[in-house]
Amino acid sequence: MVDSQAPILIVGAGQAGVQIAETLRQEGYTGDLLLIGNEVHPPYQRPPLSKKWLLEPGALSALSLRGADALVRRRIELKLDTEVTAIDRAASRLRFANGEQLAYSKLALATGALARALALPGASLGQVLSLRSIADSGAISAALRRCATEGRPVVVIGGGFIGLEVAASARKLGAAVTVLEGLPRLMSRVTAPIVSEAFERVHRAHGVELVFNAQVTQLRGSAGCVESVCTADGREYAAGCVVVGIGVVPDDRLAAAAGLACDRGILVDECARTSDPSIAAAGDCTARRLADGRLLRLESVQNAVEQAKSAAVALLGRERPFRAAPWFWSDQYDIKLQMVGLSHGYDQVVTRGDVQKPAFSAFYFQAGRLIAVDSLSRVQDHMQSKRLLDHGLSPTPEQAADPLFDLQSLLREAKPATADGA
Numbered sequence: 001m002v003d004s005q006a007p008i009l010i011v012g013a014g015q016a017g018v019q020i021a022e023t024l025r026q027e028g029y030t031g032d033l034l035l036i037g038n039e040v041h042p043p044y045q046r047p048p049l050s051k052k053w054l055l056e057p058g059a060l061s062a063l064s065l066r067g068a069d070a071l072v073r074r075r076i077e078l079k080l081d082t083e084v085t086a087i088d089r090a091a092s093r094l095r096f097a098n099g100e101q102l103a104y105s106k107l108a109l110a111t112g113a114l115a116r117a118l119a120l121p122g123a124s125l126g127q128v129l130s131l132r133s134i135a136d137s138g139a140i141s142a143a144l145r146r147c148a149t150e151g152r153p154v155v156v157i158g159g160g161f162i163g164l165e166v167a168a169s170a171r172k173l174g175a176a177v178t179v180l181e182g183l184p185r186l187m188s189r190v191t192a193p194i195v196s197e198a199f200e201r202v203h204r205a206h207g208v209e210l211v212f213n214a215q216v217t218q219l220r221g222s223a224g225c226v227e228s229v230c231t232a233d234g235r236e237y238a239a240g241c242v243v244v245g246i247g248v249v250p251d252d253r254l255a256a257a258a259g260l261a262c263d264r265g266i267l268v269d270e271c272a273r274t275s276d277p278s279i280a281a282a283g284d285c286t287a288r289r290l291a292d293g294r295l296l297r298l299e300s301v302q303n304a305v306e307q308a309k310s311a312a313v314a315l316l317g318r319e320r321p322f323r324a325a326p327w328f329w330s331d332q333y334d335i336k337l338q339m340v341g342l343s344h345g346y347d348q349v350v351t352r353g354d355v356q357k358p359a360f361s362a363f364y365f366q367a368g369r370l371i372a373v374d375s376l377s378r379v380q381d382h383m384q385s386k387r388l389l390d391h392g393l394s395p396t397p398e399q400a401a402d403p404l405f406d407l408q409s410l411l412r413e414a415k416p417a418t419a420d421g422a
């Protein structure tokens with residue numbers, strides 16, 4: 001039974017949760033609003049945790065998503081260190097770990113994701129670390145420094161974004177690093193071979209040992225602490241610490257237990273609506289079924305923010321589909337990788353810029369149409385490609401590959417209404 005006077009409750013005080021609350025206020029919601037998070041810290045940004053923060057953990061305020069006053073000013077009540085344990089949909093109530101209950105008029109789920117755990121013998125040894133929270137980042141930062149000082153190697157399991165950002169930081173701190181990747185190249189699920197190869201060269205040039213097709217079988221240690229990582233080919237890699245970066249698992253546990261439709265994430269439509277009209281969901285905890293039947297899961301700041309705006313509007317009974325091209329970034333050494341669009345299903349890749357440096361963009365085409373662009377230290381290419389994709393415009397592969405061709409001209413030529421006034 002819905003009590004329309006009850007507050008809107010938001011579970012998860014991260015990137016998506018904060019944005020849902022703020023958008024509700026911006027869209028004119030004046031009722032009570034409660035943002036509930038199980039961490040002790042006020043809402044914070046996660047991207048620096050695998051980048052700058054690893055090198056120089058600083059004041060927590062530097063990670064803050066919003067200044068302390070911002071939520072108070074908008075009458076957004078923040079309840080930290082509070083675990084929601086169940087959703088009683090029949091009674092429209094949340095249950096908390098301390099036994100309390102709270103009624104909601106509408107509910108938003110923004111529970112994020114959990115670092116995927118390594119399910120192997122030895123994975124629970126000390127100094128086997130993964131990265132999701134401020135505490136994780138602090139522990140990894142300390143471990144990297146200790147390894148650098150003691151001359152012990154760092155082993156990173158997983159050659160994806162997080163693993164490679166940690167590897168770059170470890171090298172900057174002076175530690176020896178080995179990356180064990182199970183597939184034949186780096187970031188292989190999301191980039192073309194030419195991009196993987198560029199990062200392979202860069203990491204090797206910085207002294208990282210990269211091992212491909214590495215099937216980790218167990219971790220060994222003594223006195224409760226990891227000392228080596230074993231692979232199926234019989235090799236054993238000495239380790240002062242091990243950082244596991246093998247992806248995330250969307251945290252849909254509350255939703256699934258409450259009977260909401262889930263499939264490796266809380267299933268939402270493009271307006272962030274779940275299978276229950278009173279409940280919306282946004283961010284890393286969600287998954288979306290595309291028209292071709294594929295399941296789309298995005299773990300990025302942009303997705304969390306844009307889906308959150310849609311979720312807030314959905315809770316107010318309106319529609320705001322999130323259709324913009326997805327984008328993401330990763331910082332490794334002095335290279336900024338910026339990705340826009342979804343490259344899945346591409347049949348042609350052309351490059352623009354200097355592949356060897358590397359300072360280039362890889363343009364992904366499907367049947368002659370642009371579907372995605374990865375830019376390495378080519379910010380302008382990224383910005384222009386983003387606008388092209390958002391407006392459904394495509395250069396030809398020849399135009400994309402020609403550094404003298406002005407991508408911006410396609411936006412100018414498009415009708416002003418389409419081209420965002422360009």
Ligand SMILES: Cc1cc2nc3c(=O)[nH]c(=O)nc-3n(C[C@H](O)[C@H](O)[C@H](O)COP(=O)(O)OP(=O)(O)OC[C@H]3O[C@@H](n4cnc5c(N)ncnc54)[C@H](O)[C@@H]3O)c2cc1C
Nearest residue numbers: 012014015016037038046047084111112283284299300301
């Ligand atoms: C190390 C790292 C680096 C990243 N780098 C980038 C990057 O460079 N670029 C980029 O675009 N994205 C990056 N991301 C991804 C980006 O940070 C996430 O996509 C974004 O934080 C998702 O926001 P969210 O609100 O969905 O989840 P989160 O920020 O994880 O917030 C979810 C919150 O809900 C809480 N919660 C869960 N269950 C409950 C419960 N039952 N009760 C109460 N609270 C609960 C969680 O503890 C958490 O605080 C990075 C992520 C990490 C971890």
